[in-house]
Amino acid sequence: MKNRLFMYLFLFALLFIIYQYMNEKSIFERQENKIESLRAKLNQEKISVDSLQQELVNLNYFTLQGNDNAMSYFENLGYKAIDIEQMVSDNIYDQNLVKGNNPLVPYEGLNGAMKINKLKFLNHKWIIADYTDGTYWGEMLLEFYIDDNKSLTLSNLGSLLYTTN
Template structure:
């Protein structure tokens, strides 16, 4: 009887070990699959980040702060590029409060006055700007210039109007 108990215990132990082995093997394989999937996602994300970084670098090409020649020109005038951007932006945005709309915008608004929403400095001379009245919107290029007395002059170069109609 004692032999049969040990034999049953031995078979039970062998079955238990086989069950544990099969169970652990399936868990290991599932974890390997998850690791491989996550590794692929990580590689894809890194690739997307690299491509977005390249796009960002290309987008910064037309930017006052990223243009060495434009920065050198501003410095030769004895000005700081950051302060120039702030000063020009303030002058443009301050004109948004004019009673008949911003005088730099040649279009009349259908739902109110045309106002500038966003500005982007392309270099030491030009700005691209977005404007709207809430219904119609447009874009324009503005030239800014500092004379020998560092007085700021703003000149609209070209503009276009998109209509919601």
């Protein structure tokens, strides 16, 4: 009787060990598959990030901060490009506070005063600006120059006003 009991216990233990082994093996395989799919997804995301970084480099090509020659132009004069950008932007946006149209905008606002909304520095000399009166809008190309006394000179090189249909 004792021998049979040990034999049954042994068989039960053997079946339990086989069951545990198979169960753990399937769990391990599922985890491995999940890890592989996550690695594949991670590689796709890395490719996507690399692509976006390259696109950002391309988009920043025509900016003051992305143009080494333009930045070195100001550095040779003893200025930091970011400080110049801030100074010029502040000056242009401050002109929006003047009653009426911004003096840099060559068009009269029909539904309010023309104000500059957005600026983009193209290099150490040019800025593209967007302006609107709330209904009509346009864009212009500005040239800026900073002399030795940090005096800013702005001039409008060209502008356009979009027509509404």
